[in-house]
Amino acid sequence: MLNKIKWVVILLGGAAGVLWVVNLPYPMIRWPVAKTVPILLLPSYINMDHNYREAIHNLEQADQLINQSTSPADIERGGEKVKAAKRNLDNLPVWFLGYYPQTYCNLFGCTWKFTVDEFETARQRVGRIEAIVFQDKNALVPLSQAEQTLQAAKQQYQQATNTQDREKALAIWQEGIDQLEQIPQQTLAAKTAKAKLNAYKRDFENARVGNFITAAQEFDLAAEQAKQTQPKAASELWQQAINRINQVPLENPRYLEAQKLLVSYQSKIQGIVDPRSSKLIDGAKQFALAAAKLAQKPPHTETKWKQIAKLWSTAIEQLQTVQLEDPGYLEAQKLLATYQTNLGIVETRLQAEIDSQLSLKxxxxxxxxxxxxxxxxxxxxxxxxxxxxxxxxxxxxxxxxxxxxxxxxxxxxxxxxx
Structure with missing residues (x-):
């Protein structure tokens, strides 16, 4: 009995060994078998069929996950799928791909006809997807670093107590934005960065303009404290404030606020450099402001137009007293040209009112x-x-x-x- 079992084991082992040998990926062994006893190659055909289907399936999933990725998890999963597809392709006997396993396909109804060209195309596709996965994973690193830099810069800016510290924070903030803009455009990281970049730039611009205005106000405060004992230093401080205000762009929502501060600082610095002409110019501006307010919402009566004309005339008379040698002379002349033009408009309107009332009468x-x-x-x-x-x-x-x-x-x- 033991001898029979022994012989059965030997026979089964021998058969398995023979089956294993004939299914080795060597043409010199497989070709004769394929021509004479193709059924012995059944394990190879099953393996080929399985790996072919898995390779196509994994490649399609990898392509979808990578090219339509919405998160780093998609990229990670896509990388796993492309590795699986690569293993499937490695398990296909390339030397046999151009031949159709008729016996197996007659028995099991396989529908694939995987050629060498298709195999090479799949290999190239795997290579391309691997490269994309590599780029995407690498791009996530600078994205993370840039976002950390931006968050740190915003926090540093909020905690800053003086202009110097705020400017350091803004420099780091700009560095973070530059890092985001340098991420390769084809990657998921670039798409993510693009969606956030406008918000980062808007916040940065608001912070930058806010710093200009705050710095100007700090210079103004220091100048007010120094003007009695150190007028020259105060003048320099106000000039620093003016320089900051001049950097606020026209399209920024705080531009009007900045311009009001600019006029104030210019008046203050003018008051130190040339107190006499500064007072004359400020007085003229007050008369001009009163005239402009009174002229709102026309039409006006003859009497009211005469009042408006009188205010403009007074403003002009103030400016005309500023002498050529006065430091404020150039500013006075610019205002004088504007005010004389405005007076001419008022006088025209006044005459039109007089003539029209006469015609109506x-x-x-x-x-x-x-x-x-x-x-x-x-x-x-x-x-x-x-x-x-x-x-x-x-x-x-x-x-x-x-x-x-x-x-x-x-x-x-x-x-x-x-």
């Missing part, structure tokens, strides 16, 4: 005469009405008489149509 007098003694002939009456219309048309838009004149014109035209 005369037209009303003619209307009253026509009512009192109407013409006996229709043609004469129409001629008189047309004359009144022509006179009313001389009343200019933008005057207090214009609305009444337009009403009278409408009534006169209706009378002509009767």
């Amino acid at each position: 005369e037209a009303n007098e003619n209307i009253q005469r026509l009512i009192a003694t109407p013409a006996s002939e229709q043609q004469q009456l129409r001629s008189q009405i047309q004359g009144i219309i022509n006179q009313l048309n001389t009343v200019q838009p933008g005057t207090t008489a214009y609305a009444e004149a337009q009403t009278l014109i409408s009534q006169a035209k209706n009378r002509l149509q009767q």
Whole structure:
């Protein structure tokens, strides 16, 4: 009995050994077997079929995960899939790929016809995806570093207590933004960085402008403290404040605030350098401001236009007293040109108001005469009405008489149509 079992084991072991040998990936062994006893190659065919299907499946998943990645986990999973696809391709006997295993496929209905060219294409695809995975993983490192730099810079900026510390934080902040912009554009990290970059830049610009204004205010405070005993130092401090304010860009929401501070600092520095002309210029500005406020929401009466003209004239007289040798002379001349232009506009509006009121008055007098003694002939009456219309048309838009004149014109035209 033991001998029989022994012989069975020997026979089974021998058969398994033979099966193992004929399925070795050596053409000199497999070709003769494939021609004579192809059924012995069944394990190879099963293995080929399995690895082919797995290679295609894993490659498709890897491609989807990498090219449509939304997180680092997708890249990691895609890398695992491409490694699995590579192992599947390594298990395919390349020398046999161009031949169709008819016996196996007749028995099991396989549908694949994997050629050498297809194999090489798959290999190249694996290589490309591996390269993408490598780039994506590498790009995640500078992304993480840049975000850490930005967070640290923002925290440092918020904790800064003086201009120097804020400027150091801003320099680090800019460095973080530069790191984000240098990430390779084809990677997931670049897509992630792009989505956040606008917000980082907006916050940086707001912080930068905020620092300009805060620094200017600090210089202003120091100048106020020094102006009595060290006027020259105070003047230099205000100039530093002006230099900071001048860096606020026009498109920034805080530009108007910065310009108001700029005017204030310029007045203060002018007050130290040239107290006399500074006072004259400041006084002229006050008269100009009063004139501008009074001129709002026209039309105005003759009396009001005269008040406005008087204010502009007073402002001009103030500026004209600034002497050529005064440090504020150039600023005074610039303002003088503007104020004289404004006065000319006011005088034009004043004359238009006077002329329009006169035309309206005369037209009303003619209307009253026509009512009192109407013409006996229709043609004469129409001629008189047309004359009144022509006179009313001389009343200019933008005057207090214009609305009444337009009403009278409408009534006169209706009378002509009767």
